Amino acid sequence: MISATPLARKYGPQLEKEMRAILALPEETLKPLYGMMHYHMGWADPDFVPLHTYPGKHTRPFLLLLICEAVSGDWHTAIPAAAAVELLHNFSLIHDDIEDHSPTRRGRSTVWSLWGVPHAVNVGDIMFAHAYLAISRLREKDVSADRIRVAFTRLNQTCISLCQGQYLDLEFEDRAQVDMALYVKMIENKTAALIACATELGAVIGGASHAIVEHYRQYGRELGLGFQIMDDILGIWGDPRITGKPICDDLRTKKKTLPVLHALETERKRGKRTLRDLYSRQEIGDADVERMLAVLEETGSHQYAREVLSGYRARALENLEVTGIDNQAQQTLVSLSRNALDREY
Amino acid sequence: MISATPLARKYGPQLEKEMRAILALPEETLKPLYGMMHYHMGWADPDFVPLHTYPGKHTRPFLLLLICEAVSGDWHTAIPAAAAVELLHNFSLIHDDIEDHSPTRRGRSTVWSLWGVPHAVNVGDIMFAHAYLAISRLREKDVSADRIRVAFTRLNQTCISLCQGQYLDLEFEDRAQVDMALYVKMIENKTAALIACATELGAVIGGASHAIVEHYRQYGRELGLGFQIMDDILGIWGDPRITGKPICDDLRTKKKTLPVLHALETERKRGKRTLRDLYSRQEIGDADVERMLAVLEETGSHQYAREVLSGYRARALENLEVTGIDNQAQQTLVSLSRNALDREY
Numbered sequence: 001m002i003s004a005t006p007l008a009r010k011y012g013p014q015l016e017k018e019m020r021a022i023l024a025l026p027e028e029t030l031k032p033l034y035g036m037m038h039y040h041m042g043w044a045d046p047d048f049v050p051l052h053t054y055p056g057k058h059t060r061p062f063l064l065l066l067i068c069e070a071v072s073g074d075w076h077t078a079i080p081a082a083a084a085v086e087l088l089h090n091f092s093l094i095h096d097d098i099e100d101h102s103p104t105r106r107g108r109s110t111v112w113s114l115w116g117v118p119h120a121v122n123v124g125d126i127m128f129a130h131a132y133l134a135i136s137r138l139r140e141k142d143v144s145a146d147r148i149r150v151a152f153t154r155l156n157q158t159c160i161s162l163c164q165g166q167y168l169d170l171e172f173e174d175r176a177q178v179d180m181a182l183y184v185k186m187i188e189n190k191t192a193a194l195i196a197c198a199t200e201l202g203a204v205i206g207g208a209s210h211a212i213v214e215h216y217r218q219y220g221r222e223l224g225l226g227f228q229i230m231d232d233i234l235g236i237w238g239d240p241r242i243t244g245k246p247i248c249d250d251l252r253t254k255k256k257t258l259p260v261l262h263a264l265e266t267e268r269k270r271g272k273r274t275l276r277d278l279y280s281r282q283e284i285g286d287a288d289v290e291r292m293l294a295v296l297e298e299t300g301s302h303q304y305a306r307e308v309l310s311g312y313r314a315r316a317l318e319n320l321e322v323t324g325i326d327n328q329a330q331q332t333l334v335s336l337s338r339n340a341l342d343r344e345y
Numbered sequence: 346m347i348s349a350t351p352l353a354r355k356y357g358p359q360l361e362k363e364m365r366a367i368l369a370l371p372e373e374t375l376k377p378l379y380g381m382m383h384y385h386m387g388w389a390d391p392d393f394v395p396l397h398t399y400p401g402k403h404t405r406p407f408l409l410l411l412i413c414e415a416v417s418g419d420w421h422t423a424i425p426a427a428a429a430v431e432l433l434h435n436f437s438l439i440h441d442d443i444e445d446h447s448p449t450r451r452g453r454s455t456v457w458s459l460w461g462v463p464h465a466v467n468v469g470d471i472m473f474a475h476a477y478l479a480i481s482r483l484r485e486k487d488v489s490a491d492r493i494r495v496a497f498t499r500l501n502q503t504c505i506s507l508c509q510g511q512y513l514d515l516e517f518e519d520r521a522q523v524d525m526a527l528y529v530k531m532i533e534n535k536t537a538a539l540i541a542c543a544t545e546l547g548a549v550i551g552g553a554s555h556a557i558v559e560h561y562r563q564y565g566r567e568l569g570l571g572f573q574i575m576d577d578i579l580g581i582w583g584d585p586r587i588t589g590k591p592i593c594d595d596l597r598t599k600k601k602t603l604p605v606l607h608a609l610e611t612e613r614k615r616g617k618r619t620l621r622d623l624y625s626r627q628e629i630g631d632a633d634v635e636r637m638l639a640v641l642e643e644t645g646s647h648q649y650a651r652e653v654l655s656g657y658r659a660r661a662l663e664n665l666e667v668t669g670i671d672n673q674a675q676q677t678l679v680s681l682s683r684n685a686l687d688r689e690y
Contacts, residue, residue, distance in 0.1 A: 026509075029513070029527065029530070030509055030512065030513075032512075032516075033508075033509065033512040095466050095467070095470060098462070098463070098466055099462075099463035099466055099467060100463075117443070117444075117462065118443070118444035118445075118515055119512070119515060121440050121443055121444055121466055121469075122440070122444060122508050122511050122512055122515065124466075124470075125440060125469075125470075125473070125504070125507075125508050125511075126504075126505060126508035126509070126512075128470070128473065128504075129501055129504035129505045129508060130505065132477065132497075132501045132504075133501050133502075133505065136497070136498050136501065139494075145490045145491065145494060146490065148494065149484075149490060149493065149494070152477075152481070152497055153481050156474055156477045156478050156481065157478075159470070159471075159473075159474035159477075160471060160474045160475065160478065162470075163378075163467050163470045163471035163474060164371075164375055164378065164471070166467050166470075167375065167377075167378040167464070167467055167471075168374070168375075170463055170464060170467065171377075182374065185374070
């Protein structure tokens with residue numbers, strides 16, 4: 001997603017300090033419970049020995065802080081909310097890994113694969129609760145009771161969206177036919193909702209008017225949808241040296257992403273079923289991948305996905321522009337969004 | 346726990362109406378997701394056909410409503426909070442059933458056993474989020490922003506306690522030695538915290554002073570601990586015609602409840618290990634159960650558990666009394682608490 005090195009230098013230390021304070025061990029008997037959370041966050045190894053690993057991109061909290069800074073000139077007030085969205089994201093990763101049976105994440109074993117499903121369910125639950133607790137800490141930053149209430153409600157609605165999106169995602173695996181409209185609904189809930197929550201909360205805590213808050217929320221939504229379509233494109237046509245994944249990985253694993261759904265739908269209308277048949281095979285070889293790629297070009301699905309992506313990109317930038325805000329933080333947002341949705345692939 | 350028939354007639358319909366409104370299907374594509382929640386609540390069968398089954402005792406929400414009525418004369422204001430604690434309780438049941446690998450609950454198949462672990466994890470998560478959403482609905486009842494904030498924070502701390510208690514419970518299965526202090530910490534978090542949350546929120550929403558709120562919270566805590574010890578006693582010495590479970594069920598399943606932990610600790614001090622050896626057997630026969638019962642009498646553990654229970658009972662009633670409140674709702678609380686912790690067994 002966003003290449004965040006300068007932001008990581010600026011916001012990273014305070015964000016991490018806040019998250020560590022929220023997930024601080026309350027008493028010795030609970031050490032393994034908090035240790036499992038610290039492990040997931042990259043702060044400890046499986047024996048709970050402190051560790052420094054790559055903490056992840058922190059896209060959501062950094063967007064939140066940038067927007068709070070853009071609208072108010074200050075970002076420190078929003079640190080607890082930034083921690084909340086990052087912890088919520090991590091709760092959903094812990095549970096998604098159980099649900100998808102994923103053995104690794106960011107090159108490390110997942111919580112369930114190390115400590116079993118029962119502990120992993122419980123570790124996700126407590127991470128979830130700690131994300132809400134983070135919002136309570138806004139009080140210490142003198143954020144008004146009314147804005148804290150809005151933050152609670154928005155975080156809560158976002159949790160509901162995440163679960164609705166996850167339900168659709170789980171269902172997709174079993175469905176013979178997934179249409180593009182349902183796919184967009186799924187990524188809206190599963191991916192875009194949390195990014196929109198982050199961008200909205202940045203504006204809310206910065207004290208922006210309702211209209212400005214709404215523009216930042218829409219910006220986050222379009223950006224989030226764009227991120228996902230970019231991922232979908234990279235998963236098929238991305239350069240393995242850049243993505244770090246095997247070439248055409250999403251085709252080999254038969255993922256139902258937007259370009260594939262477009263191709264399936266287009267072939268169906270034409271009375272063809274080449275891709276559908278290829279997707280029903282048990283094993284996918286190199287020749288199958290070549291044939292899949294040919295179908296995707298023939299149906300114009302590569303071009304279609306690029307157009308959808310540039311639509312999201314244009315609307316994301318438009319929503320930033322109509323805020324009328326123009327300062328350094330806002331310019332950073334604009335250039336980050338441009339770059340993130342315009343990578344070479 | 347509490348025999349709630351007259352309360353069920355008084356509070357039941359509005360409570361259920363509120364919970365149904367919170368868990369209402371937002372759109373047709375999500376029908377199975379909401380259907381799984383409705384199934385768990387006893388409102389639908391596994392094909393999502395509407396159904397009326399025994400809804401559970403609703404101990405927590407009814408206590409909350411009774412206390413709101415005792416302190417303010419009205420209980421309608423507190424309906425959303427009552428729904429919140431009941432939904433939170435049900436979230437924890439859905440996840441506990443996964444973690445404990447329980448195939449049935451209240452005589453019906455559990456969510457994970459019908460739809461698999463991935464959906465059950467997600468259904469629990471969304472129920473969790475909807476419990477918080479319920480608190481937001483207090484706004485429509487004209488509860489002050491400040492009291493809503495307290496309700497959020499308390500519900501949140503309770504979620505954290507539940508997970509901490511669940512962690513300890515999961516750990517106990519693997520531990521060779523569990524001491525009584527750790528056991529009490531576990532039941533305090535896993536059982537008493539949510540009951541204390543319910544009794545506290547009833548007083549908060551009723552507008553009680555800090556001192557009165559604190560008495561009701563303590564009352565709930567002692568009552569919750571008492572409930573658990575009562576369960577522990579009934580699990581060994583309860584009349585099967587009353588408990589509906591096989592005689593000495595907790596001994597046959599080698600549960601580490603308070604009387605058993607007391608007996609293990611007493612034997613250890615005396616350099617004996619009869620019960621410990623019996624608990625390490627694979628299969629427990631009738632003769633083993635007889636020997637276990639003999640050890641429990643010899644170590645005075647039956648008597649010990651009764652004394653602990655009457656301590657909790659006395660402190661629960663004491664906390665009710667010092668509120669100085671005396672009206673019909675309060676009298677109902679007193680008699681319910683007396684009866685619940687003083688059943689014949």
